[in-house]
Amino acid sequence: MSHSTNNDLETDSSRQIFTPMKKIGWGIASLGTAIISNTYAGLYLFFYQDYMGLGENFMYWGQLIYAIWNAFNDPLFGFLSDNSRSKKGRRIPFMRYTAPFLALTFIALWLVPSSLSEVGVFIWMLIGILLYDSAYTIIGLVYSALLPEITEDNNIRGQLSTISSLFGLLGTIIGSLIPGIFATKMEQGDPQSFYLFVIVIAVFGAFFTMITTYAIKERPEFTKIDAPVPLLESIKLTFKSKSFLILVAGNFMSILMSSLLLGSLIYLSVYVLGADHTLTLVPLFVGIIIGVIVINPIAKKLGYVQTQQVFALIAGIPLILLTFVPNIIMYPCLFIAGFGLAGPQVLTNILFAQVSDEDEMKCGVRREAMFFGVNALLTKPAQSIAVVIVTGLLSMANFVKQVDGVSQFQPFQAITNIRIFIGLIPGICMLLEAIILQFYPLRGKYLEDVNDKVLQMHEKKYVQLKQMS
Template identity: 30%
Template sequence: MKGKWINSPYTFALGMFAMMVPSQAFSSFYSYFYVEKLGLGIGLATLARMIFLIWDAVNNPLFGYWSDRTNTRYGRRRPWVFGSIPLFMLAFVLVFSPPGGLSENGLFVWFLVTLILYEAVATVLWVNYGALLPELFRGDRIRAKASAIQQGYQVVALLIATALSPMIYAAINFSNMAIVYACVFGIFMYICMMNVQEKKETNVGEPLKLIPAFRETFRNKKFWVFNISNSFAQTVNGLVSSMIPFYAKYVLHISEAQVAILMASVFVSVIPLVFVWYWIIRTMDGVKAWRLSLIVYGISVIPLWFGYDLISGVAAGIAVGFGLAGFLVTPAIVGGRIIDEDADNTGLRREGIYTAVSGFITRSSGLISALAFFVVGLIFGYQSGDNPGSDPESTFRYLVSVVPLCLLAISVIISFTIKFKFKEPLRGDYDHEQKINHQL
């Protein structure tokens, strides 16, 4: 019975659930905790955030490079993940557990040090876990299935971390909430990794040194076109989710209590819709499915322009959920094929460095989102809730619909700037895919 769950997409996706619960709680509440609850100055908090982003830019590709060069009898990725589990739990708890009585400078130092520690360990986890998907699951269909299940688990984790966290920290404080989430992470991540068995790769080349490894990655045109295209779509993910509360207030004119319903219309609908996209992907080439998902995502944000109350907003939110579901599932297919092709060219499986660089590119999309907010706000005069300008409704209609449509149009155009022609999977990889599908 145990063998059934080895390298099963269902047990592998538990790792996504495990990491997303604390990660989403961290990203949603760490600034609020330090600035609003502990009184850290906004300037110092921003400075820490900038240093945090610089550190993130440096450590992502380095950890990916080191992961690719690891070779133990327990695998390449699993030792990194197992070693990081207790460190991540500790770092996450420390972020939300500063000692009492610290001065503002002391609080800033604690904030900065724990951020850097948290980011380092989180990067090790995300890089190595992310590298396992294209390594374990070979073939478009099984990668699509694994990605769909992952995204379903991710949305459940996102809902837990965003909806339950305010109730939990109100009842038991932030530090104890962090302990609870750290334990949830530890349990599910351990179950996930105990059911992972890495393939023994027969690399035909010597491991690349640091500079050649980066050079080989950076000159891969398919990789850059794919990730730059995805970065614009990823910007839409963050922009739409962050604008929904403003959209609800200024466009739909609904109460704060009803915002949760609007959010749920987007994110809860994603769970079944990712499996609809899995069915669509089974009928076409993976690259075509990826491009189709970008086009559908662009169309799906148009109904948001026409929202005017809760019901119309929920209907538009479900439409966005369908577009979002496609974008969440399909990139894993194309990304996996790019890594497979690189392995054919270099004789090396280098999932780590590709996953790391991809992760940094997509996370940097937050800068585009911030710039869009600033520019549109400047055009319509929106400055803050205290000074929303003369036409805040137009501000957020544009930010939630027109700007995302334009960004996704750019994403689609970029996706057509290069031909993504890949070799057919090796017979061994096809047999591996068929075997897993048969198990499922």
Template identity: 30%
Template sequence: MKSEKLPLKTKLFYASGDIFGGGAFNIINFFYAIFLTDVIGLKMQYIAPILLIGKIWDAVTDPLMGFITDNTRTRFGRRRPYLLAGTFLVFISFFILWYPASFPNQLGKFIYALIAYIAFTTVYTMVMTPYTALGAELTLDYHERTSLNSYRLAFSLAAGLVCAVLPMLIVNAFSDIRTGYIMMAITFGLIFSIPWIGVFLFTKERKEFSKEKSAFNFFNMFFEPFKIKSFRLLIAMYLFAYLSIDVVSTIFAYYTKYYIGNEGLLPIALGALFITEIVFIPFYAFIAKKTSKNISYILGALVWCVAGFILFTLPPDVTMFHIILMAATIGAGVSGVAVMPHTIFGDVTDVAELKFGKREEGTLSGLMTFVRKVASGLAVAGVTFSLGIAGFVNPIDGVEQLQPESFLFALRFIISFVPIILLVLGIIAAVRYPLNPKRHEKLREYLEAKRENETIKEELEKEITELKKELI
């Protein structure tokens, strides 16, 4: 059985699509809540329902988009037409999201922010669901999937680094903060939209995976994949890792501004975090190749947990060096828990083919992000609502107000211990994850023989029967 080596050109152009996937929500997670409170003037308590409603809408549309892309048939394939459409729609939706509209009351501000957020998440789903599904079929090789997704994460984290540092530099370059946000939206709208042209032109889909259409069945689409043990454990690893990322991202700007008292420290700390994430990608890829992907995940989660404990002990007058060191250590952990679920996803689609007899990467991708976004919406809404209850005081006429001790303690607890709790749950799932390189090699050999209608060796049939018990 030959190895499926992907050309470097294919890896690079495919990976460039995650400039949008990794960058857009970093800007949103780090700066959108504080944009709504400090620029739009929306009260903290109203941000929670915006994020919750938007996330739930986003989540519901993911599996629907997965079904749509699985059953799309065009001369450009099942996935790529939606990526081309993203070139225009990504720019428009991102610009609207950050347009500092003026309304005289809280209701008007709330409605505008909600519509803008829903419009953006709809476009995000339309593009990223087929994009993720496409990656699972570009190569079927266990290690090439790790390589492909390592390139993808490198682009994602590089975008995350730029999106952590550059937005506020652009905003603050203008005397009028509203003009600054408009220019930031235009700049990043272009950065996020242009790469999709390259993804469309320089990737190919497998025609053999496009033969059979599926009838729409709501129950099967939402619940059948959860019968697969490997998929359930992947969902858990992915969910707990990215919930941790979402929670920290949402409040990091508040932590540096109101607890540390140094708003200018934010881009420096985020820069250290994302640079470390990028640097450690080859390390975790190496560990995954030498052992397995779930081991890399566990290692990254443990590093982050240690950093979280230390972070809680830091006083507000801590030196810049200590904050940068903590951010870098967290980044070293995030690198492992962020990349591995994406590399594992492709392997789990093979397990699903073993279970159902057909390829449904889009449906699995949509369902995976559905679960994450519902949980993320609840978690982020809970965090922002909790900070409001804890006593956050909005700036008055652009002037920051003294924050109560209850709010500052809530910041410290959430940024430190909530990720630890979530990551421990992720580690438990990773320990139980059953697929390793040796088992995947047998699985791939069996699936390739089935696709070619070849006679299956009796020994392989026995091995697959036993393997089903472990994987499904």
């Protein structure tokens, strides 16, 4: 079946023509979730360990319990979404009605009563991150799962992913500024304005997320024609996919890199560069934005997985250099690394879409959410590992915590270890990702064959849907 035939089908009300406004409507959810998630990522360690003074043992236990919970909730939510047969769809209702709960749990994370003991703070933190992560997981899963099924065209997928990434970067920039605002407000003895700002972030984040649920329509043939797959069979099929396992291994390295770099960048600003946090963010995000804008045309010519490998190498080398270069050279290194980080920012979900296409070709059913759920199961521990690495290296170096919200002078080893978990380890992760993806099979002629067969299957499902109607 040709691509033109598929485009003809998209003129029907059950298919979508992606006008510029619809593309913006798709991407706006990424702004909402990115504002919230990056505020959380950049503030979580700094707030609970440095400001609240929670000990390393409590932080370790919190991450262990969090990781265990993630072992259950991601595939479970993915399975529930894939097998939902709601009249409103199997994706959008989950996303729409979870957004307000995400806002509420996010706000609660930072409103820790001052009267609590250290154990009380730990319990508050633990319950907060479990509830927050559950809401974020549901929204992230269904949003990611929507991309592969609303269009088969990898070019359109790339355009939507680019728009989503640009909105996500805007949210990331906003979210990454929050730790600096937090530190300033606490040093000024003005926590109330910070808490108000967090509430505003949560409300707008949830609102932007809900906009997408009204701008995008699900394709009903996958709900009405595809038969539900039992849980154990779905898990078995997922782990039988070689393409999926290789992609997850590469993505694990990417998640570990981003968790270390973005989650701890404030340490580089405050303790190594001694600069305003915004000055550290600017070269990194300018590089990412430029990379996001140019990467899709490059991927169309070079291939999506090949482009991912190239950009991983571009990111990895300057990240490693951050460990050794003088402070002034760190800024151009951050810019080049940011350009390379556009790879995982834009292309990862497109590669998962290809994995879903291959799986549908083999088993006849689209199961995107299960793939994203198991991916999260296998990669989210990277976030906990990043916390352990950061807290462990700081503890080994006798890192001096804040006193009454004021940053303290640090020993030389602490500065060295900050460079290691900001630069050396993330850089090695990106080089490993490039090597791992060399074994990814969905490329060239085989990928073209998968695309053609999936288009034929979708035409048959669409005809069945018309007959049912």
